[in-house]
Amino acid sequence: MEHPILFISLILQNLGLPVPHGPIGDTLLAKLVSPHMTYTWLVMLFLIIVPKLTLGKMSLVPGKGQNFWEVIIGGLEEFMADNMGKEGAKMMFPMLATFAIYILVANMIGLMPGFMSPTSNIxxxxxxxxxxxxxxxxxxxxxxxxxxxxxxxxxxxWLIPLMFPIELISHFARLLSLSIRLFGNIMAKETLLGLLFMLAGAYFAPLPILCLGVFVSIVQAVVFLLLSILYFSAAMEHAH
Amino acid sequence: MSTNRKDTLRLLAQFSNVGMTMAFSIFIGVGIGYYLDHKVFAGRTSPWLTLIFLGFGVAAAFRNLYAMASRKDL
Structure with missing residues (x-):
């Protein structure tokens, strides 16, 4: 179940590229131009180009664009410093902030008709x-x-033979729960939006789900960030 | 953001994790056991390894709950 129309896929199809109709294509080229890949690249381009355009010249007294990004980056850094300490936050900030902003934008982009959330693909x-x-x-x-x-x-x-598999299983459960939670939420949002749009799009039926979609997108991005922070800080502290 | 709302957000993230981790621990345990039974030992040990690893999975699920319950910062 995909969106009825995906702009990038349409454009690529008209260029003669083998865009797959299912989720995943057969050949390498079809895999490369499948919707979740192209929309990931779109999000990446968006995140590279838009800050460049809006930041302008960095100055001591921030202008509009710089103020906006300073609030986001500063808020993220404070959030991380609260949860994993200043040192850890300083070390892991580039990676985790990238994840948070990428996942947020990737979740949000699916709310526009004709676009798809890359995160709705597992x-x-x-x-x-x-x-x-x-x-x-x-x-x-x-x-x-x-x-x-x-x-x-x-x-x-003497409990080591019992505890070792248990700990291994719980570490792998983290892997599953972190990925499937994000995937499930966003996929549900996308599917619901697509269905409502096809059924009663003319009567604004998807509107309440769009509002919920904004909420879900933000909460899932924050939850992903927070849980990875918790896992990192658990790995850094001493064993109990 | 005020401290209160930040705490709410943190707890939301952690508690939303409880149920999923519990379910996935059990599934992973059963999955490992089933794989060992049917792929590695070709059904000779069936169903014992599945049952044993189901036990490990359930134990892991409750260990996660215990670890969360005994945290100081909640």
Whole structure:
């Protein structure tokens, strides 16, 4: 179930590229121009070009555009510093802020007719979550060296054979829950919007879902950011 | 943002995680057990590994709940 019309897919199709009609194409080229990829690139372009245009010259007394971005970046940094401490926030800020802004814009772009949220495809969310998952363990090894394995062994030595698989399973459950929550919410929003638009688009039936969609987009972006912050700080602190 | 609303947001994120983590822990446990039973040991050990790893999954689910309940900062 996709949007009825996707602008980028239409344009690419008229250019003669093999845009797949299902979610995923067969050949490499069809995979590259499938909607979630093209809309990811659109979001990336948006995030690269729009700040460049709106920032203008950086000055000590911020203008309109600079003020806006300073509020966003400053708010994110404060939010991270509250939850993982100043040092951790300073280290992980570029990555996590990128994720937060990217996911927010990617969620929001699906609210416009003719566009699609890249995050409503599970490949995108799993990719994001895998990066978070790997970074968590890299951070753990970086901060504790080989002693990071203590995080997986539990407090009591003779319970290790029991605790080790349990901890492994709960770490993989994080991976699943983080990706499937984002994917499920956004996919539900997209499907609902598409259905309502086809059924009763002329009577503004999708309007309440559009309002809810804005709310869901913001909450899911914040939840993704917050949970990755929590996982990072759990990997950085000492084993209990 | 005021402190109160920030706390609400943080708790919202954490509590929305509880149910999903519980369900996925059990599914992962069963999944590992099923894979070992039917792919690695070709059905010779069926259904014992599935049941054992189901137990691990349930234990992981409750361990997550316990870890969340014993946190100091909530």
């Amino acid at each position: 490949n995108i969310t799993v990719a994001c979550t895998l990066i978070i998952f790997c970074t968590t363990h890299i951070l753990g090894v970086k901060f504790h060296g080989f002693g990071y394995i203590k995080h997986f062994l539990g407090p009591i030595p």
